[in-house]
Amino acid sequence: EDNGSQQNRASRRKNYQRKNRDGKKAREEGGQKKDRGKTAPTKDQKESENKEKKTTKRGKEGEKKDRKNSTSSASSNSSDEESLSEEELAMLKEQVEQKKKLISTMRNKPWRMVKKLSVLREAQDFVEKFEGALGKGKGKKLYAYKMMMAKKWVKFKRDFENFKTQCIPWEMKIKEVESHFGSSVASYFIFLRWMYGVNLVLFGLIFGLVIIPEVLMGMPYGSLPRKTVPRAEQATAMDFSVLWDFEGYIKYSALFYGYYNNQRTIGWLKYRLPMAYFMVGISVFGYSLMVVIRSMARNANESTADGDDNNFIFSWKMFTSWDYLIGNPETADNKFASITTSFKESIVDEQESNKDENIHLRRFLRVLANVLIICCLCGSGYLIYFVVKRSQTFSKMQNVGWYERNEVEIVMSLLGMFCPPLFETIAALENYHPRIGLKWQLGRIFALFLGNLYTFLLALMDDVNEKLAEEDVVRNITHWTLLGHHNSSAGNDSTATPPPLDPADVPRGPCWETTVGIEFVRLTVSDILVTFITILVGDFIRACFVRFVNYCWCWDLEAGFPSYAEFDISGNVLGLVFNQGMIWMGSFYAPGLVGINVLRLLTSMYFQCWAVMSSNVPHARVFKASKSNNFYMGLLLLILFLSLLPVAYTIMSLPPSFDCGPFSGKKRMYDVIQETIELDFPLFVAKIFSYVANPGLIIPAILLMVLTIYYLNAVSKAYQRANAELKKKMQMQREEEKNKRNNKGSTNPMLQDLEDLLTPSTKTESPPKQAEDKKIESPNGTSPVRKPGRGEFQAGSPMAGGRGAAFTPPSQVFVTQPRTLGIRAPYPGQPRPWGHPLGPLPGRGRGQAYY
């Protein structure tokens, strides 16, 4: 107490100075900064109960002069106080506390300054006069120091947070796009940024653990057959056209599978490259899976934290959307645009929910649209199949032109370009809310691309099988060639070692893994090119054309046919997702692919931001993106699984090539794990692994996991139900409050019907169903006869206590019973708080004697 008052005096001084701005400025105390004045009151608010702490804080902030003042006044005052008696002291203390509290809450009062100042001065004088008795100033300095450090730490943390948010790349760009085009377009860019992050991590993994060791510590180019361009190809190996096809020098570089040596350990670090290659391949998938699922879980969390916010959408938009911190005119423009867009979005939402139409016509149109689209999908699937078959015959022919070689890719790209707009025009028949329409569109384009992808894979598999067959032949040839070479050189000099065959001359097997890798890289590159060209032509050139040719054209280009393009969210999102799928599929066979993708995403971000801002117009119907990005994540997850399948299949069942790649010479690729366990780990580890791999152990484990999934699912469903019920309760409560203030009795027509039907003396009971019955605080207009039993019962219910409401008169409760009964009719299954038997709700206007 003594300590507190000492600081109190110091703080009062400071407070006095702060409040008395016009008086003290001219003095040295005016050196105080505005923020110090600001920080003190917060602490006041937080700790007004804990007076000592509060006053010590204020005291700590004071100048040295303050402390000196306080100590001097303390000493002067203490002499006055000895004369007071005990009770007077106590009473004085109380008054002093009151005044102190007044001082601390002075900031919170909405009085005018003059009034505040006068009241404050009075209170401070009083406190100053009578507090002398209670002073002690020891230990204050240390405490003050601690408080200062705490404050500095809080400030530091806050600055760090600000800094971190500034570091998020492209944040300003995305905000700009968002303010002009709405949140759904911005969600695409946020997705793009997230993908970029994931790809960066994958790239780091692959680059650091596979490519760098091989390049630094492995055998250099030209030392091994697999690393050298074969003699036959060396003449053309540097040609651009060959390089563009990813043959030549690029094929025999660290970008592709074939370059890697199958030496068990390389370099002085004994780095186990094959093992690393295998593990990195697996962990790419593992990491992606984890990241996608974590993101989905986080989104799901946010969306269920909605709570009550649907009730005040427009009000909040109106009153809280302006950011008072904006000082920059351009930001202000952006903010205005975004507020306008946001209002429009909400208006669209509102209008959609008010529409009602002819159901049958709608259904018919929708079925028709779906039929048409299925036809399109089948048509495209057949077209691709046909083209792939043709390309297989082409590859047998000798004289293939450029078109025939790239026919498959061209056809696939064309399909990807023209089918989505076709789907969109057909979808206009369906007349969905734009957000739902977007989802359908995405689903359809997804089906289209899926067909493409799997046909492509089938073609590839055919290719691989061919190569495998070829390999056997080549293996024999190589073997005999080498043998022949040894024999011939041995013939000259049997004791000397034979000169090694130049690596470029060794006959090579067809390295099917590298071929696969090359195919994926080619596909990715062509995809990138097509995307960029589409944006350039479809958006930019179109915008230029419309803008400039409009002057001399017959009809208004801007309003009529070509007009400006709208940003195609669905097409772009799917492009991104499928691109990622191909990366996942190809990264095992072409480690350099992820690097290419990282570059692509980076340039794509800037390029698309520019294109959007310069040549697109906002959608005619602006709609808010659904709060959770889970739809995109769901697609991504699906693609991840689908791309895992081919890779897993090839790892498990196809034998690796005999002369290229880190697994050459093994029977299956996963043998590397076996080898590592046997040779590198102590014996017991091998035993453990062999036990764990026993089917008898694995099957029960799988069973256990399935059961866990089932259980968690059931629990989550129960939570959702409870959540929904709580929401309903809050809704009911809101309506009750409204009705109470309206003083109209009740607005529910059902209740009014009920009141007409029933006379006061014969009102029957209806079972108490909801806890909110007790939450009603003031009586309604009508007051029918009470039922004593129920009233007592409800008072005793646990919910009443929790709510803190006063005991409501049973008549009140009774009146609300039928109303809630009516409204509750659709939800018969909900659990009731007092464990009453759940029965089917009675019909309207009738009560039953449940109790």
Next chain:
Amino acid sequence: VYRLHGRYHEMAPNVVPMDYTKDPDVKLPMQLIINMPELKENPFKERIVESFSEDGEGSLSFNDFVDMFSVLSEMAPRELKAIYAFKIYDFNTDNFICKADLEKTLNKLTREELTAEEITLVCEKVIEEADMDGDGKLGFADFENMISKAPDFLRYYVKK
């Protein structure tokens, strides 16, 4: 505080004295205050200044000036901010936010980019959502009730 006085002073160096010990009666007109960089872009700047001004005309004495910044600061409590927010949005100062006030607010927020029917729709929705006592306009209790549930209010209504 000293800094605040410095700002106040530089807006009209001839008028504002450095020494306030004699409690002079100096007021700055609204035009000068509106041009402060913190307020310049704000669509509600006139209303803000008016609601802090003692004479209701928009001229702020130094006390009012400090008052204004203290409420807008991040340290002021939520209730206080809500009170002043209500005053700001109440254009005709009748202590109720009626439909005309809402329309003016909306126009200022969107710089008149919404059509008339959109404006009416939004204002009707707002009254429907927030009006508890059914008098067709928002009293302070309604406003407070609605604002206290809003997550964004403190985030935006704060000046550092």
